[in-house]
Amino acid sequence: MGSVRPDPSSRIHPAPIDHFDRLPDSLLLLVFNKIGDVKALGRCCVVSRRFHSLVPQVENVVVRVDCVISDDDSSSSSSSSDKSRIAGPFSCLFRLVFGGIVKPLQALVQFLGPKRGTASDGLGTGSSSLFVGSGGDDDREMDQGGVTHHSPTQVLRNFNEIRFLRIELPDGELGIDDGVLLKWRADFGSTLDNCVILGASSVVNSKNSLVQESGGDGICVGGGADDNGIIPESFYTNGSLKLRVVWTISSLIAASARHYLLQPIIAEHKTLDSLVLTDADGQGVLCMNRDQLEELRVKPLSASSASKRTLVPALNMRLWYAPHLELPDGTVLKGATLVAIRPTEQSASKKEVSDGSWLLNAFQEPYGTAAKMLVKRRTYCLEMNSF
Structure with missing residues (x-):
């Protein structure tokens, strides 16, 4: 009786090895903490279910604001490229708006391209709010371009253990002359x-x-x-x-x-152990340590x-x-x-x-x-x- 040769196409091949599965969670969290940037962390969330579960545990988070839009939507577009001069010291209260975002696995968000705006409201009388582009539920505001924006509180709520938070504005509020x-x-x-x-x-x-x-x-x-x-x-x-x-x-x-x-x-x-709100120009830095953060929680500020x-x-x-x-x-x-x-x-x-x-x-x-x-x-x- 002749032997039957196995069909090569029917061979069972071992499943490919995911080398990330061999890394402990503590090491992956160390990498995520080095990344810090919310945009990059949002992208990491869509890689795998494991990444999606680990990213909210990141302790070191950096949020970079894409653009600044004033509450005065009637400002002319021609003024958007010019900073207010320091001679008008009350011309710099902003509503901060992040670019449009999508929802990766219904958790964290990644930021897309910015939408430029103007900054012409008076500090003494204007109103100000922080918003992050998104689609979703409450606490939102519709921009002129049809993009729904959420406050950073909504985005950062996905992080459970933030200890060090840094928020960076695109530029300083105080427009000054060149060389000053x-x-x-x-x-x-x-x-x-x-x-x-x-x-x-x-x-x-x-x-x-x-x-x-x-x-x-x-x-x-x-x-x-x-x-x-x-x-x-x-x-x-x-x-x-x-x-x-x-x-x-x-x-x-x-x-x-x-x-x-x-x-x-x-x-x-x-x-939170540390919170820093700065700007890309290096003009101003606001800092709060753990004791100061706790003080604000128990003793409301005077507005x-x-x-x-x-x-x-x-x-x-x-x-x-x-x-x-x-x-x-x-x-x-x-x-x-x-x-x-x-x-x-x-x-x-x-x-x-x-x-x-x-x-x-x-x-x-x-x-x-x-x-x-x-x-x-x-x-x-x-x-x-x-x-």
Whole structure:
């Protein structure tokens, strides 16, 4: 009897091995935490059921806002490409809108292309809301393009264990002239804890340049003149002091508006250890640590009656000024100004930080060095009422 040969096409082949199945969940979560970006995490969710179940456990999340649209839809499209000038300090309250998104496996979302808008509302009177493009149920608003938008609270609700959250706006709220430096950092609890502002009327990035001209402050300075830390009389008469006051008020309003918008996220995510709201320009940074986040949860903030922002308390301010400040890397700041701000009620409280680390570590280099150099000069004290 002849033997029957097996049909090659009928052979049983082993199923392909998914090497990701061999990786422990802890290792995959480590990778997801390194990714951080919500767009990328949303895409990871559609890869497999396992990824879909692990991504909501990510502790480190970064949300990048695609575009900024004002509440005033009647603004002309021609103004959308221009920032508001710093001379109009109340022209920067935004409604933040993420691009349109889809729902991967009915959980997290991935962001699609942005839709550009305008930013022309007044900070003192405008209203502001955060929205994320989506399709779905409640808490939504329809954009002119027919895209339904949800608040970031709706999107981030899919994450159960966020500890470190960073939200990045596409640019800073304060439109300033080219060459002008304006940076701020503010720490909040239920209200403002402290704020540091660094400004300069112009910045020259050249080791070999010698500034010898009448700049934005109208002060003629040389390369290394010693002014003994005294503010020249012209500072008070040519509008330089007024400009610094505008910078200060504008920065405080921008910070308090950002703080107000974070309330729903803070209330929803009690696992948060750190929350940072910054912008791609590096203009302003709002920070909250775990104690400050908990303070806001148990002690509701005081909102401004004029707009959707946190009420700024009465303040004590210290100001340092240098007509000409040359940094070790060759960067030259003209009209360099540093303002350190704390609520008046903290002056004699235990919250007062005597070592000044919150001030000296507020900015990255080379501007951290600029702050250290400025605080060695003569200090001028100012006060500001609540607003």
